Each structure stands twice: as C-alpha cells, then as structure tokens.
Amino acid sequence: ERERLGDQAYVLRGFALPFVNELLPAITQIASLSPFRQMQTPGGYTMSVALTNCGKLGWVTDRSGYRYSRIDPQHSQPWPAMPQSFTQLARTAAAEAGFPDFEPDACLLNRYLPSSRMSLHQDKNERDFSAPIVSVSLGMTATFLFGGHQRSDRTAKVVLHHGDVVVWGGLDRMRYHGIMPLKGLAHPLLGEQRINFTFRKAG
Ligand code: MD3
Ligand code: FE
Numbered sequence: 010e011r012e013r014l015g016d017q018a019y020v021l022r023g024f025a026l027p028f029v030n031e032l033l034p035a036i037t038q039i040a041s042l043s044p045f046r047q048m049q050t051p052g053g054y055t056m057s058v059a060l061t062n063c064g065k066l067g068w069v070t071d072r073s074g075y076r077y078s079r080i081d082p083q084h085s086q087p088w089p090a091m092p093q094s095f096t097q098l099a100r101t102a103a104a105e106a107g108f109p110d111f112e113p114d115a116c117l118l119n120r121y122l123p124s125s126r127m128s129l130h131q132d133k134n135e136r137d138f139s140a141p142i143v144s145v146s147l148g149m150t151a152t153f154l155f156g157g158h159q160r161s162d163r164t165a166k167v168v169l170h171h172g173d174v175v176v177w178g179g180l181d182r183m184r185y186h187g188i189m190p191l192k193g194l195a196h197p198l199l200g201e202q203r204i205n206f207t208f209r210k211a212g
Contacts, residue, residue, distance in 0.1 A: 017179030
C-alpha cells in the first residue's frame, strides 16, 4: 500500500522486508570497509548519528562544511560500491512512487543508537533536486518529523518501522525533516539500533 505524506511523498510500508536478508550482510560488508563514524559539523558539534556511505559519492561533514566526496576521508580510499540489492530496492521503490528512472549515485547510511537524533534540516548538497530521495528504515522504530519549506513551519510526525521505505520527490524533496531521539524497544534482528539509508542522485 502507498500512503501519501505530501504531493510527491509516499510511505511504502514494509516495502523493504523482502530484501532484508540481502540488505543486512551487505551493510556489514560496507561497514567492514568504511566503518560507521560520528562526524563533526561545521559548527563544531559531533553528530549523535554515526554514518558511512556506499556508491560513487558519499556525504561527509567536517569543520569546513557539508559536501559529497568520492573518497572516504577516514582512509582516503573510494567508498564501497553500491550493492546490487540496494540499487534494485531503490529503483523499484522509486518507480512505485512515480519516479521510473531513478539512478542513485550515492547512498548515505545512518546508524542511530538510543537517544541519537537528527535535527531539522534540508538536504541540499545534491546537484540535481529533480531526482527523488529514497529512504529505507531498518531496526528500531523511529519518529520522523516532516516539516515545510521553512524551519519554523509546523511539523507532522510519522512513525517509521523496520522495513518501511519513504520516497520524496518534487517540492516535498526540499522540506525540512528530522528524527526524534531514538527510544523504545530493541529490535529482534538489529538490537538497540536503527539503520536508515537514503539513496540520492548527488552528482
Ligand atoms: C524528506 N535521514 O540522512 S530519512 C538524512 O532517518 C536524513 O536517517 C533521516 O534526513 C534518517 O538526510 C530521515 C527520510 C528523509 C530523507 C531525506 C529527505 C526524508 C526526506 C529529503 C527531503 C525530504
Ligand atoms: Fe535529510
């Protein structure tokens, strides 16, 4: 079922569940090459979320700013390749939401532990805002905040469960969004964590 969040934003409940047995070993493999790590923001804070990337481009932040890079700064090597199972999931989910030709070149993986959060922000480091963003949630349940085009706009809460996929395109692509501090029950497969990965066309 396709649950509408906005004009061109959809939640596909449980869409990733048939892929989970392929996704989990792929995530372990990616993390063995480019480990999850907490990065610094330009303002000097340490993110509570740990991140890594796969694909041609990876999102990074440090004291000099936010950007996409072909190189993992931790070891100065390219990011791990995007697994076929990832690309397949991203493309079928995007098509289901009305974006039939999605070709992601970046996948950002976020790992939340209890109390990790992501404050309201817009994703605007990508070159082409016409491509959608596809997000996959695994592990513990989280509350997603879905705002407007200004930080001060009111937010709606959307609860995201293990296996849910969200596709954001068009004007909804530029909405402010965030994740409330992670809390609640451990997940039977992933334990006390949530992993979110987002597919983007960044280059
Ligand atoms: C709505 N991640 O990595 S995914 C991010 O759960 C990010 O880790 C959150 O926001 C997470 O940038 C939320 C859902 C999401 C991702 C990108 C969006 C929603 C979005 C871009 C535009 C609008
Ligand atoms: Fe975001």
